[in-house]
Structures are given as structure tokens and as C-alpha cells.
Amino acid sequence: MDLTLRPATQDDIPALEALIARSGIALSRGFYTEEQARAITRHVFGVDTQLVRDGTYFVIERGGTPLACGGWSKRATLFGADRMKAAADPLLDPATEAGRIRAFFVDPSMPRQGLGTMLIRHCEAEAARAGFTALEMAATMPGVPLYRSAGYETTGEIELDLPGGIKVPLARMRKHIG
Numbered sequence: 001m002d003l004t005l006r007p008a009t010q011d012d013i014p015a016l017e018a019l020i021a022r023s024g025i026a027l028s029r030g031f032y033t034e035e036q037a038r039a040i041t042r043h044v045f046g047v048d049t050q051l052v053r054d055g056t057y058f059v060i061e062r063g064g065t066p067l068a069c070g071g072w073s074k075r076a077t078l079f080g081a082d083r084m085k086a087a088a089d090p091l092l093d094p095a096t097e098a099g100r101i102r103a104f105f106v107d108p109s110m111p112r113q114g115l116g117t118m119l120i121r122h123c124e125a126e127a128a129r130a131g132f133t134a135l136e137m138a139a140t141m142p143g144v145p146l147y148r149s150a151g152y153e154t155t156g157e158i159e160l161d162l163p164g165g166i167k168v169p170l171a172r173m174r175k176h177i178g
Contacts, residue, residue: 026108060177070104133178
């Protein structure tokens with residue numbers, strides 16, 4: 001398919017935000033109601049620019065067009081874009097804490113073609129090189145099948161309370177990588 005996987009840059013952010021918005025709505029069908037998909041896409045999904053600055057957020061593209069994005073983090077934030085953050089995002093200790101899998105999105109025209117798997121393998125390898133032996137995440141329901149197939153286990157449930165009284169379930173998941 002002539003795909004390139006590379007670190008995302010600040011210049012990629014507008015295109016990634018558009019990809020995330022398309023993905024959040026379209027790939028949530030069958031997992032979330034339309035109301036839940038719109039709410040989580042509007043209030044939670046987006047690029048966390050700290051990951052871009054850290055060099056831990058990646059894009060898969062073909063011919064300069066982003067087809068998927070996602071990353072891992074050495075910071076405490078578990079999920080959400082910049083608008084979800086209210087405080088500093090401290091570094092995790094890889095000797096005692098799990099790194100984070102963050103913000104995986106695939107273009108709705110490219111589902112189930114291995115892009116998510118390519119990203120997860122890359123992120124696991126990068127996190128292991130940084131000294132992490134485990135990764136965890138707050139997975140959306142559409143992402144759970146991907147993460148299960150990659151060996152992540154559900155460790156708990158989270159329910160987001162979003163504006164308008166909308167509740168959106170997430171799965172807390174974890175995997176030992178080291």
C-alpha cells in the first residue's frame with residue numbers, strides 16, 4: 001500500500017483533527033448512539049499536542065494523506081485532547097508506572113486494514129525502548145476489539161459524563177510489554 005509511519009508534527013495537526021472528527025463519528029456506529037458519538041468527538045477526541053512535542057504521536061500516511069494516527073505517552077494523562085487538560089501533565093516513572101496508549105483513529109474509508117495494528121506495534125516497541133514494561137489506556141468501545149486482538153485485557157470501566165447529560169462508556173485496558 002506504500003504507507004509511511006512517522007512522528008506527527010505541529011503542521012499535521014489540522015489534518016489530524018479532521019481525520020479524528022470523521023473517524024470519531026463514522027467508526028462509532030454500532031458501538032455508541034449517534035448522540036454519544038457526537039458528544040465524545042466534540043468534547044474529548046482530538047490531538048494532545050504534548051504527545052506531538054514529545055515525539056510519541058504518529059501518523060500513517062499514503063501520498064501525504066493521513067490515514068491513521070495514534071501514539072503512546074510517558075505522561076500521566078490517560079485520555080483526551082488539549083481541551084480536556086486543566087493541569088500539568090507530569091512524566092511517568094517507567095520503573096513503577098504503565099505508559100499510556102493514546103488517541104488512535106483510522107480514516108473511516110480504511111477500517112480493519114491493519115493500520116491500527118501497525119500503530120499499536122510501533123507504539124509498544126517505542127514504549128519498551130523508553131523503559132516501560134506495561135501500557136494502559138482508556139479505550140473507546142470501537143477500539144476494544146483492536147486492543148483485545150493485540151493482547152490488552154480489560155481491567156475496569158469508566159463512564160464519561162459529557163455535557164447534555166450524555167454518558168459514554170470506556171474500557172480501561174492494560175498489557176505487559178516488557
